[in-house]
Amino acid sequence: MMTHAFNIYSESINDHFQVVQAGPEDTEEVLSLLAETALWLQSQGSSQWSALLHGEDSHNTPAAIRRGDVFVFKKEAEIAGMVILMQKPSPWDYKLWGDKAHAQDGALYLHRLAIRRKYAHTGLGKSILLWSINGIKFDHKSLVRLDCGASNSTLNAFYARNGFSHVGETDGFSIYERAVEL
Helix, strand or coil: CCCCCEEECCCEECCCEEEEECCHHHHHHHHHHHHHHHHHHHHCCCCCCHHHHHCCCCCCHHHHHHHCCEEEEEECCEEEEEEEEECCCCHHHHHHHHHHCCCCCCEEEEEEEEECHHHCCCCHHHHHHHHHHHCEEECCCCEEEEEEECCCHHHHHHHHHCCCEEEEEECCEEEEEEECCC
């Protein structure tokens, strides 16, 4: 596992979810959570993340776990939520962010924020999002960037409500960023 220079300032959120860097032993449960989320999105009429249901993972989550980019939020032994915080832009990020994306751009790229459906409507998703900007600090990173489908009005409103600035739209995806708070 690759180590990153970071400090976790909040080791738990919402009083009972422990934050840990995912390890190889978490891979199967993380992939299960992503599949659960993709199925739920599909049931809501969204094709977002549907490639995961066919074994295609544009963010190569197992490799992201090995690199140390995945953080999980556990309640007792169960993974209740997750997020990928990439220190370098992925090919997807380069496509969406263009010239703004480069290895020294000072940005973390947030992907695959997901929570188990049984924790829906508990505020866990918002807490994970906010933890990404004020619960962890990476050396030389001052921004968190993310994207979502431009047509997903609920998700776009969620990011705007939580202090992310809409920077633009590329190929049907809205791109957002927010300064870290630590």
